[in-house]
Amino acid sequence: MDVPERKDGYYEDARGRLIPSHLVKDTDLLEDQLVRNLMGGAETLAEQMRVFRAMVFNDVAAFLALLAEKYDAKRGGKKGNMTFTSFDGKQKVQVAVADHLTFGPELQIAKGLIDECIGEWAKDTNDNIRVLVDHAFRVDKEGQVSRESIFALRRVNITDPRWEKAMAAIADSVQVQGTKTYVRFYQRDSQESPWKPLSLDLANA
Template sequence: MNAPQQIPEGYRLDARGRLIPEEQIRPIDQLRDELVLSIVDRACELRDELRDFKADVFSEIERFVETSAAEYDVQVGGKKGNVQLVSFCGRYKVVRAIQEHITFDERLQAAKGLLDECLREWTADARPEIATIVQDAFRVDSAGNIRTGQVLSLRRLDIQDSRWLRAMDAISDAVQVTGSKSYVRIYERVGDSDQYKPISLDIAGV
């Protein structure tokens, strides 16, 4: 990795990588450059503070969960699972959320084959609504990926056909957890209502 270019005093680096004497740069361009660099420096400081804050919050929540479990002589393993913590006054709420990334292996194709068998028979008996639900579930998104939530939602349908049940088993077996992301969300209750409003840590939402 190349070391950053040293900029001599009285010069500035332009967008093409050339050293330009400051006396050749218009004052308004110099002022714009100083403003942008100042904002970027402050943004980087905030980014680092947020990163440290997030790490601290996760550690503190994990320690609290372990402390709470210790009251019942239970050891909790790993950091999986959503946790919701509410202040004593009920005004504030902190949520640790774990979002798993799910994909399907080749067994999803077996499930689709079983469902197609069901649909071929059922559509002859005027059950088009089920066909629409199944076909919609197996549509891909704009990136060409199977929409996992839609496929998994098929398991909530109360259908007792043996082929359907085998297809639901195949869907369950096909699920592969390929990763997860952890989030912390902080909420404040709005007035005297039961509704909580997120305390935004996103610059666009502040």
């Protein structure tokens, strides 16, 4: 780990300047020490989590390979979720594979068709549908629309041909950019108790 003090009695500040040690406040040095100590612990923990994550996937793969060998079946692909439960039913591990979805230019075509529908239905349109549409196409800080809200539109049963074309355009706009695998751990006190997640998130630990 880097040490802030130079051998010749200077400290480098946040601007890259060399400050004589006698001009640096004690509180600044204590804060520097606090940050470096905490960062050291955080880096160690992050490395342990990387090692643990690799071990989880290796162990799961080995178990699936064992099952495939036992039942003379080919191992499946990455798609699909898996749940592994302890014999007493008090602990379980879930491995979930989630697609990272984005929307192509067809989404704008769908928005135009939906706007036409709402414009024509102005007096008769249910306010709930208006709110649903406005919320679905609202972008977040990253300029992305809500995937769940867009898909919620497809569950609205409207027979207008333009609406149906808009829903088809939404379906065509969906693009899978990649997948990510998540591992979640749960435990409970008894077989009748609700499952409680075991958090590996520092904010929720």
